[in-house]
Amino acid sequence: MQEVIIATKNAGKAKEFKRMFLPLGYEVKTLLDYPEFEDIEETGSTFEENAILKAEAVSKALNKIVIADDSGLMIDALDGRPGIYSARYAGEAKNDDANMDKVLEELKDVPQAERTSRFYCALAVAVPGKETETVAGTCEGSILTEKRGSFGFGYDPIFFCTEKGKAMAELEPDEKSEISHRANALRKLEDMLPVLFPGADRK
Numbered sequence: 606m607q608e609v610i611i612a613t614k615n616a617g618k619a620k621e622f623k624r625m626f627l628p629l630g631y632e633v634k635t636l637l638d639y640p641e642f643e644d645i646e647e648t649g650s651t652f653e654e655n656a657i658l659k660a661e662a663v664s665k666a667l668n669k670i671v672i673a674d675d676s677g678l679m680i681d682a683l684d685g686r687p688g689i690y691s692a693r694y695a696g697e698a699k700n701d702d703a704n705m706d707k708v709l710e711e712l713k714d715v716p717q718a719e720r721t722s723r724f725y726c727a728l729a730v731a732v733p734g735k736e737t738e739t740v741a742g743t744c745e746g747s748i749l750t751e752k753r754g755s756f757g758f759g760y761d762p763i764f765f766c767t768e769k770g771k772a773m774a775e776l777e778p779d780e781k782s783e784i785s786h787r788a789n790a791l792r793k794l795e796d797m798l799p800v801l802f803p804g805a806d807r808k
């Protein structure tokens with residue numbers, strides 16, 4: 606099967622990409638399959654800049670086409686935070702539970718109507734010798750007052766997905782992959798895939 610490399614070390618993202626690319630006819634490899642890669646510093650000031658940094662670093666090292674995902678949670682009552690700092694919101698350790706606890710604490714006096722939020726995902730496609738392109742997708746929702754559900758990863762237990770009427774972590778993996786910010790971003794790449802990777806056997 607045609608291989609697609611995603612420059613991520615996040616196991617939750619890796620699973621979602623594998624699930625979403627399979628019906629398109631592609632097998633996903635991630636940095637979990639290339640453990641020699643060091644962490645790539647996310648020094649950009651936007652999701653797009655950080656996705657480009659990650660995709661280009663790995664594309665240059667492997668001399669192959671590489672896709673990267675930079676994503677996070679934006680909360681209106683917090684002026685868009687945690688935003689690009691989502692992974693390390695409660696500290697360098699990248700602890701999902703601590704990150705969610707920090708958000709819940711910051712929002713403890715914020716009423717339901719003001720808890721609107723969205724997930725954002727930027728995908729960058731680095732092609733050796735070409736300009737890197739980006740696409741983005743979002744998923745609208747609001748922040749719950751406690752954690753719910755056990756699917757997914759990251760902030761999924763505290764994010765109420767408007768479109769599905771459930772916490773993101775209550776959605777089965779296939780349901781999340783219909784409506785997620787990551788799925789919505791990937792849809793914008795789909796037309797490019799046969800050009801980037803000729804010869805995939807679409808099912």
Ligand SMILES: O=c1nc[nH]c2c1ncn2[C@H]1C[C@H](O)[C@@H](COP(=O)(O)OP(=O)(O)OP(=O)(O)O)O1
Nearest residue numbers: 613614615674675676677678691692758759760761
């Ligand atoms: O669908 C999602 N459901 C819940 N939480 C999510 C989602 N998508 C992103 N997030 C959160 C997780 C992490 O706190 C941050 C991503 O940070 P981000 O730098 O893009 O990823 P990361 O450091 O975990 O892995 P890597 O950079 O190797 O891809 O946003």
Ligand SMILES: [Mg+2]
Nearest residue numbers: 615647675692
């Ligand atoms: Mg990261």
